[in-house]
Amino acid sequence: MTTTEAPAAASHQPLGPGFDVPGRETTYRETFNRTLRDELNRDPDVFIMGEDIAGGAGRTDEEGKPLDAWGGPFAATKGLIQDFGPERIRDTPISEAGFLGAAVGAALTGTRPVVDLMYFDFVAVAFDQLLSNAAKSRYMFGGQTKVPITMFARSGGGTGHAAQHSSNFYSILAHIPGLKVVVPSDAYTVRGLLAAAIRDDDPVMVCNHKKLINTTGFVPDQSYTIDIGKGRLLREGKDVTIVGMSWTSPVCKNAAEQLAKEGIDAEVVDLLSVSPLDEEIFLDSVAKTNRIVIVDEDTPRASMASEVAAVVSEKAFDYLDAPIKRVTGPHTPMPYNRGLEAAFIPDEAAVAGTVKNLLNV
Amino acid sequence: MDIPPDKLAWMYTTMYRIRRFEETMLEQTFKGKSMGVTHSSDGQEAGPTGICAHLTDKDWISSTHRGHGHCIAKGLDAKRMMAEIFGKATGQCKGKGGSMHIADFTKGMLGANAIVGAGIPLAVGAALTAKYKGYDSVGVAFFGDGANGQGVLHESMNLASVWKLPVVFACENNHYAEATPVEYAVAVGDIADRAQSYSMPGVTVDGMDAFAVYDAAGEAIARARRGEGPSLIELKTYRYHGHFHADEPHKYRSKEEEDSWHARDAIRNFETRVAEQALMSQDRLTAIRKEIDQEMLDAVEFAENSPMPHLDELYSDVYVSYSNPLQGLR
Incomplete structure (x- = not known):
């Protein structure tokens, strides 16, 4: 992150939520x-x-x-x-x-x-x-x-x-x-x-x-x-990496908090940019957690979830203890009906469920 | 409209330069020197010449896949254009654009554009910059009869009209969109009539007559500079060659039709006119032709002797502020 137009008494602390600015x-x-x-x-x-x-x-x-x-x-x-x-x-x-x-x-x-x-x-x-x-x-x-x-x-x-x-x-x-x-x-x-x-x-x-x-x-x-092409960690954890983008980032964070209550310590990556793509942030994370779930509201075929999965399989294959998992919308247009629409969009339960399946818990 | 003597000489030089560039370029294409397809604009010289005679480097033009004439009329260097077609590092775009993407932003030439109609809104945007920044500049969108079927032309004309932008829409009606005759694909007889729909002046001009084009363009460009908004000029013209270098136009048009257009050749037309009115001497015309003939030999020599781009050029110029795009999965 780059700060600009810093006030006279510029703080050396990072800007952003959770910091005293x-x-x-x-x-x-x-x-x-x-x-x-x-x-x-x-x-x-x-x-x-x-x-x-x-x-x-x-x-x-x-x-x-x-x-x-x-x-x-x-x-x-x-x-x-x-x-x-x-x-x-x-x-x-x-x-x-x-x-x-x-x-x-x-x-x-x-x-x-x-x-x-x-x-x-x-x-x-x-x-x-x-x-x-x-x-x-x-x-x-x-x-x-x-x-x-x-x-x-x-x-x-x-x-x-x-x-x-x-x-x-x-x-x-x-x-x-x-x-x-x-x-x-x-x-x-x-x-x-x-x-x-x-x-x-x-x-x-x-x-x-x-x-x-x-x-x-x-x-x-x-x-x-905020530098274009840099992601951020929304939560640190050691058991599994969950990658979100746009709306799915808060969904992943909420899911991780639910999982924490059940003793699963998930790391949450928020991509922030899909091009350029911050490969380092999720590769580093998966090197630590050895498992990855990518959550994308887009349809699955040739999606960003697919791209992240491809990068991980190519560059971090040896770190993986389990298959890469994608949680995405289905291969359909977005439906109108509220119930159908809710079923399309990946939610906390779908993310948490996928993580638990992956960890066999 | 009286044309000042130095402008007259410029017009003859420009038309002859376009003609010889296209002939030379085609010759070189058939020798295998071009790395891709080329689209010759010979026959259409009067249009870009009569229009760009009123422009400076501070005015902007957008162009088409058939853009060599626009480039030359806007003052681009034949050497660097030829080198671009040869795919060389010294080319106008370092060999990365080719015939269909020659551009020179220092000359206000916003690039040949190989998607039919896609260059049109760029000239509208350039005119928006002029208005926004308070410049005296105008934008000229060159496009062909083929672009009349594209929605973006109509969107651009409407936008320019409602925003009263200093832009001239210059339709080079060469009577063929690829191999499709204009009367089949365009619902109006005179494309200039479409100006009415967008509340702007529209005029159909003999695109083989540089004097007529000069007059019509002078009016449209002056109107734009006065802040009175856009105009449409339709230039009825003809491309002497096929759609692209290997096209055989006799498959879809007659020899008689071609001859009738050759009989009205823009360069010969100009020569006759200046002789009749004693505007330029034969010696002067001959000297100009000699100079341009040599320029084309030099352009080929320059292109031939120029180096190929370094392979690193594959990766550069994708982004301004991101210097390490994915370099392929190898």
């Missing part, structure tokens, strides 16, 4: 909004575009200020248009390929666009611009240029948004060279990762799981970034 309990939603605000203040080349990131575009409120009818999907950008104006908080038509392509063009020519793609599934609508222009321009033009663009979208199930608004296919994006993909798991990590993404000179996708958006956690007052 000034901060407060904040929602993921409010933290995300505050980080956008910080970065807009920090760099005049940063601007945000997306569908209804203000809402009521072109109209004014009673005081003559630009209307902020929606404040963005999930209120991510609430209040920003009134403080930064419609040039920097730019509502778009519903044209994901058009405006993502325009953002890439703007990034190639000297600005730092932040693009709200609303739901993660809408990545597919803009996919060509992401794959062929954002991710490849630097390489195919021989390093002449950079594409400092940040994209964010809401992923995951659990909110009744059904098949076309609940995807988690970040493994597809992790597959693409030139693109970075981060999966924050709480208010603290979204602040550091979003700030890092906006300051990064490469294209970065920030996946906000919908079930995380209303969660609350400790967030330091001072601005900070």
Whole structure:
């Protein structure tokens, strides 16, 4: 973790939950909004575009200020248009390929666009611009240029948004060279990762799981970034490694706490980034615990769970005392019905059960 | 519109340079010197020339798989372009892009783009940068009739119009999308008519006439610079060769049709016009051709004698801030 803009009486302690630094309990939603605000203040080349990131575009409120009818999907950008104006908080038509392509063009020519793609599934609508222009321009033009663009979208199930608004296919994006993909798991990590993404000179996708958006956690007052490509340990343990990402990270942590009551000491790795991928953190962990369970809400085939499993089998095979286990969604679209949807998403019981099977307890 | 004498000379030089580059490039491709497919734009020289005559290095263009003409008109160096096609380290993209990805960001050339239509929103984005930063720059999106079937063209035109961006949509209608005739695949007779749908001026121009293109582009670019928004220019033109180097166009178009376009050749058209109006002397035209002919010999020699990229180049330039991407599972 790198801290920036440290206050005069900078503490030598690490920032973050559990350390004695000034901060407060904040929602993921409010933290995300505050980080956008910080970065807009920090760099005049940063601007945000997306569908209804203000809402009521072109109209004014009673005081003559630009209307902020929606404040963005999930209120991510609430209040920003009134403080930064419609040039920097730019509502778009519903044209994901058009405006993502325009953002890439703007990034190639000297600005730092932040693009709200609303739901993660809408990545597919803009996919060509992401794959062929954002991710490849630097390489195919021989390093002449950079594409400092940040994209964010809401992923995951659990909110009744059904098949076309609940995807988690970040493994597809992790597959693409030139693109970075981060999966924050709480208010603290979204602040550091979003700030890092906006300051990064490469294209970065920030996946906000919908079930995380209303969660609350400790967030330091001072601005900070978290290195993209570094995971973190949510819990230390010696019996088994459980790897989570995005929403499944808190699920893994809760499962580990349940398991602790039954005498099983699990180590929990929170990936935070799926590209670059912090291999070291889970390889080191499995070298200690000799067992690994990977928990991913995505469908199983060619998923991040599969990728972590492949890396472990290739690089830590000799440390393994048991087969690698994946806990994922099934190979189906996300169902609508609440009971079916709950059955799709890996939960604490599924994680704990898999761990116990693995340990033969 | 009167064209200043030095601009006239530039236009002739540029058109002849494009023509000779494409001829030379094809020759070299058939000798096996290109490492991949090449798409010649000979026949279409007047379009990029008449448009880029109004641009500086501070303006941006996006391009297509048939992008050599756009590159040359935007001032790229024929030597480094040829070296790129040869896959050499001295190429415009260090040999990592090839014919379909030649770019030079110092010249405002945002890259040839091999996905049909995909370059269009990049020029819109460049225009957004211009507006955002208060620059005088404009963006020009070059695309073909084939891109008319792509949604991103329509999204880009709508976006540019509602945001009133300084961008010119330059459709080079060469009458064939790969092997598909335009009248089969495009629902309108004049593509310029589509401008109406996006509340912008649209004009159909003889794309074999550099003077006509110059006039139309001058108006559209001036309008963009005045902050009045985008325009669409359709250039009716013709590619003399097939879709790509090994394509045999006679399988889908007639000799008579080809001859009718050759009879209106943009370079000969220009030569006749400047002679008739005594705008440039024969000696001057001859001197320019001689100079460019030599330039092409030099470009081939440069490309031929340039080194191959070091194998480490396989791994570089993937990320700015991440220098150790997975180096394959070997």
